[in-house]
Amino acid sequence: MIDDPELLLSLPPQMARQLAVCHPSLAERCFSGYDPPQTQLGSGGGTAHILHQAWQQGGGSESFSQWVSDSQRIVIHGGGESRRLPGYAAAGKLFIPIPTFRWSRGQRLGQTLLDLNEPFLRSVFRQASQSARLMIASGDVLLRASKSLAPLPDADVVLLGMWANPEIAQNFGVMFVDKTQPQRLLTFLQKPDPDEIRGRSRESAFLIDIGGWLLSRRAVECLMGQCGWDAGRSAFAQSDHPQPCDLYGRWALSLGEEPQAQDEAISKLTVAVAPISHGEFYHFGKTGDVIDSMYDLQTIVRDQTELGVVPSLAQPRQFIQDAEFGVPLRRQQNESLWVENSHIPSSWQLSRRHMLTGVPANQWNLRLDEGRCLDFVPIDRCDLAIRVYGFTDAFRGMVSDSRTQWLEQPVCDWFADRGLTLQKSGISPEVDLQDAPLFPVLPANELSGDFMQWMIDPRPDRLSENHRATWLNARRLSARQISHSAGLERLYRQRRDLRKSILPV
16 A cells, blocks of 8 residues: 555645645645636536646556556645635635644644544545545535544545534434444435534434545546546547536435446446544535634643643634734623734724734734624735625625525615715626626725724715725726735735744743
């Protein structure tokens, strides 16, 4: 067995291009790529695409099937648009900075979600059967196990699972298994209702799918075929990239002894479930998930005699990293706070449920109401894109639809409160919020606290013609365009400089 599987990372386009600058040591030991622009390949299509890219980079001198057989590989999906976690959309969730755990040694400042997740994934592969060629993993989760893993079953498709209650399980793929032989998958359902889970649990046990799959060569070839791969031509049949395929929403439904969907090719594959006993699963998919998961991670060890801290230093739901921060904090009034790579002077007034990322040096008098978030993204050499958003925003839906939320309110309310209209702003009513040019790009030295307050305040000064003109006349980008234009080298430089400056503190 090969002890060191090759790492393949599917990343946002800008991070894939700038990985060697942002994470040089990682770039030297992995292959990185990104999905073709304007495509929605899904997890299966994205897997097929990055496998094809990596095979081509190696020269493609041997057949794709032989290339799959020759080595073990781990594909981690860290791309996607990160609509529900805008603060890390440009770099990708894999590179969310993770605070050092106060109960653990051997960590470092600047560690990322990938740094903490990769060792577990490699430990899984060491317990896999000889037939396992590929691991597919999600980039927005952190997996841990408090005990050593047992050898995994031998099958074409091995699904990693963890036990959970129905209220948790309803948010994930759920694997219903034989009660006496939990390795036997009966049925896979995607986000079933808790009542359905309870009903089925009378006859079977259930686990949540944690996004970790192991595939044999036969399973990889089946997946490639589902994505339009022509093995005879060593190319995709209809275009230069795969057809869309969703592993968790489509493929998985065809697995098991009692599949929800019938597929002749998939049904020929053997499948097994590998329950991770004493496993832990932390989700980083949404803004709120980042804070909740970090709180859970920091409080794994609650015995303060082991932590070396006094009771008054119990962990609050407040996380401040690589930041110059001068605001006095209170536990209840400032709950659910994430500040990273930012300058927050004492002149700011904070509330609850804030994520503040990339904030430049400033002396603004700024007041943030509950749920207001700020993200400043470097664009070109000297400019910054000002992304204001709400803690629970999903960045999905037509801007003219009253159900579409921006800053946790209907989008059109933001315009009406500022004496603006979609038409005057040059925004089509039918455009999806992710594609709406909402975020002004300005030189860093022209930013002002008054303008920030006008953008983010739920009760702005409607008569402020200067701020209206600034917003209307500025170059404006959509959330999608910000991710495709971000100057990550500048963002990382600010983070490094801040880390050095706060080390004495």
